Amino acid sequence: MPADPNPLALSVAGLNHWFGRGEARKQAIHDVTLDIPSGGLTALMGPSGSGKTTLLTLMGCLREVQDGAVGLLGQELRGASEARLVALRRRLGFIFQAHNLHESLSARQNVMMGLQVKPQRDPRLDSAAAERVLGLLGLADRIDYMPANLSGGQKQRVAIARALVGGPEVIFADEPTAALDRESGMAVVALLKRLGKMRGTTTVMVTHDNRILNQADRIVTLEDGRIVEDRLQEAVG
Numbered sequence: 001m002p003a004d005p006n007p008l009a010l011s012v013a014g015l016n017h018w019f020g021r022g023e024a025r026k027q028a029i030h031d032v033t034l035d036i037p038s039g040g041l042t043a044l045m046g047p048s049g050s051g052k053t054t055l056l057t058l059m060g061c062l063r064e065v066q067d068g069a070v071g072l073l074g075q076e077l078r079g080a081s082e083a084r085l086v087a088l089r090r091r092l093g094f095i096f097q098a099h100n101l102h103e104s105l106s107a108r109q110n111v112m113m114g115l116q117v118k119p120q121r122d123p124r125l126d127s128a129a130a131e132r133v134l135g136l137l138g139l140a141d142r143i144d145y146m147p148a149n150l151s152g153g154q155k156q157r158v159a160i161a162r163a164l165v166g167g168p169e170v171i172f173a174d175e176p177t178a179a180l181d182r183e184s185g186m187a188v189v190a191l192l193k194r195l196g197k198m199r200g201t202t203t204v205m206v207t208h209d210n211r212i213l214n215q216a217d218r219i220v221t222l223e224d225g226r227i228v229e230d231r232l233q234e235a236v237g
């Protein structure tokens, strides 16, 4: 049988999630069903507390699936063993607002950390790979700087380079451009879109940033833990 030309990166069905116990128990995700094909940039938006981060972390194997199904890269997350989840996480890239760089390592060394989960690589190529991705993110002249000597936006771009350097199949990002100026934010989105077209990399991104929403292929809106709108769009620009 020929391979499916457009396989699903994510397939979520009847997903529910609760926080707390007893009287404090509160449902954060209500019956979410969502298929995301490989490639492309999907934006998750919605008011504060609507469940965006919870949904992102459930899809990214960072939170245990309690009820419903989450298929990621063809594997079901609910009930999966820790070993299987660890193997899957190695195929993902995560970008969060708090960049968590190692202060004692240079930008290059921080990005090289993103390759250490790849057992099959040739480590002699790590340094050049880190340099290349930092260059793509406009940091060619900051490669050997320490985090203390970088601005907040530059540190965030180093964290993004670290998430991208290993060639992840799916990228989960939570407000990745919040700390970036307009130009850097647009460069990050352009790079994610290029990865989608060239390598079929899928990006799922929580954002309120209108510049990014304009560039997204699809916008999924949550309210009170439910999907209230799911819109495909022709990207602008």
Ligand SMILES: Nc1ncnc2c1ncn2[C@@H]1O[C@H](COP(=O)(O)OP(=O)(O)OP(=O)(O)O)[C@@H](O)[C@H]1O
Binding pocket: 019, 020, 028, 046, 047, 048, 049, 050, 051, 052, 053, 054, 055
């Ligand atoms: N660890 C937690 N323990 C208890 N409740 C939580 C926890 N994390 C999230 N919640 C609750 O779940 C709901 C959804 O939160 P979530 O962080 O997913 O929303 P969000 O849309 O990402 O919000 P924001 O835009 O403010 O980041 C909220 O009511 C929140 O208070």
